[in-house]
Amino acid sequence: MRTEIATLGEFGLIDRLTEGIKPENESTRYGVGDDAAVLSYPSEKQILVTTDLLMEGVHFDLTYVPLKHLGYKSAVVNFSDIYAMNGTPRQITVSLALSKRFSVEDMEELYSGIRLACQQYHVDIIGGDTSSSLTGLAISITCIGDADKDKVVYRNGAKETDLICVSGDLGAAYMGLQLLEREKTVLKGEKDIQPDFTGKEYLLERQLKPEARKDIIEKLAAANIVPTSMMDISDGLSSELMHICKQSNAGCRVYEEHIPIDYQTAVMAEEFNMNLTTCAMNGGEDYELLFTVPIADHEKVSQMEGIRLIGHITKPELGCALITRDGQEFELKAQGWNPLKEDK
């Protein structure tokens, strides 16, 4: 079934997509339906704001990304930025621009993914904008969250001797992308062949349906740990470490042997004949948390499940380096995904 969006118009489409949305958060006073949404936060909270603009053909490829997954991921990557400030996401606005190629049902699919993410993370959809584009789909999401005034964590607070920690494992989302890209090339034009992804489910899930590390933020709070600096890993560990070090006026040493990597990632890297550490350091889209804690928290963090100590902060003069398994030092370079750099 295909209903043309033109038959509903902008307001009809918005009504249909936002039907039955009920705010869950006390801070949401008025959502969709006026010139602006209305929020109310107690004064002991700081308010966090982050935004993302995703363009078809640059940030996602609809030949292998289902619209529902795309919606889910678009929302979750914004939640991840709020958690990375040690906050809790509360509201999002969703703006879509779509070409005539898309039907009302397509938009419902996309929106169902966004709504599912919002349900899972208890975030309210409070507004947005729906419009047309000449080509492709554009998705712009702004997320608003809150944090206790003295608990906001920036990128600029890392201090010499602080421990560098990372949640989960790295490189899997990137390997998932390689896998999908390969299947796309292999299967081009042969529509009936279903690619076999057995044993690679984790990689696909990491690429297509990432989660934001709400659980880690909760664990840190429960253990009374406030990181000295934190950010989420969207462009690759190398790039993010360099941001933290630059903004904290510090250097760092991270150890190859401590970089957390899943088994499937390792298998896939071998199959693709790629350097595993490079994938983990520069892969991007992991949406794991990278943070630093004072050395006094060593015992606490080393006991926390799902968190790995990968190195430590140094004086700025020492620069940022990776220590390989055989003890060599390599200066970190931000080779992560950069949408505005020259094509390779």
Add this chain to the structure above:
Amino acid sequence: MRTEIATLGEFGLIDRLTEGIKPENESTRYGVGDDAAVLSYPSEKQILVTTDLLMEGVHFDLTYVPLKHLGYKSAVVNFSDIYAMNGTPRQITVSLALSKRFSVEDMEELYSGIRLACQQYHVDIIGGDTSSSLTGLAISITCIGDADKDKVVYRNGAKETDLICVSGDLGAAYMGLQLLEREKTVLKGEKDIQPDFTGKEYLLERQLKPEARKDIIEKLAAANIVPTSMMDISDGLSSELMHICKQSNAGCRVYEEHIPIDYQTAVMAEEFNMNLTTCAMNGGEDYELLFTVPIADHEKVSQMEGIRLIGHITKPELGCALITRDGQEFELKAQGWNPLKEDK
């Protein structure tokens, strides 16, 4: 001079565009440079959030819109939504996606318009996202503002016998667009001819460099008037009146003879052989304020410069109608700009 964006990369471009930005508002605690911006509002304020996504070829045509004007307008239309809630805009995030056609200098032009608007209205740029697109330019702006808790004005509070007021004049922005579209057609391919817009400056200004009605919000506050309902006129007076009436469960009568129209708009409509009232009722992009006040405020509002009483709110059964100069009643129809409706 043309610097390719690829030579700077995402972070280089952001650094260049946001250089020297200093927050003006106390509520802005941390702007560009982390996973999220950090704001802090006192608890007696409600927080307002609005967002817009503008796509090249749909919302703007760079053959006649200078990038600086585009930036200015993109910001101002968001401020307008915050004023329309009886609030004050305080922060914006700016997301841009651009194709290789654009240079660093182009983006500086665009950004200089956004920054100028922010200066004029005392709004802080607190973040955003900069990325590439396969074709064209996409601009997504989210604006955050505040209002006293008991002063937020929604669309749904209009009551029977309330007076309907409008600021400024209507239809000029639409006539400006017609004028630019005509010149574009006439001059296609003839680059050296400069169109003569003498005597039509107001129309062009209304289209290319609209302002948000901060002054009206201030006047209303000074006169101790809190409208019962309000919105800004972006899609045309007819369409907006119908929103207010639908959401307030009311009807309305507006009088053709009271619709405020500028002399240049009238001259242009005649030149184009268009119905002037239709242009004023459905033209869109005026960014004037449409609001209702209790009849007890009649004297106060009728003395306010720049505000016109155009009609009154009725019981819902009476529907929404325009009363023409010769006393006929016409049911209002939303013929305003609707980017998702079928092409004409």
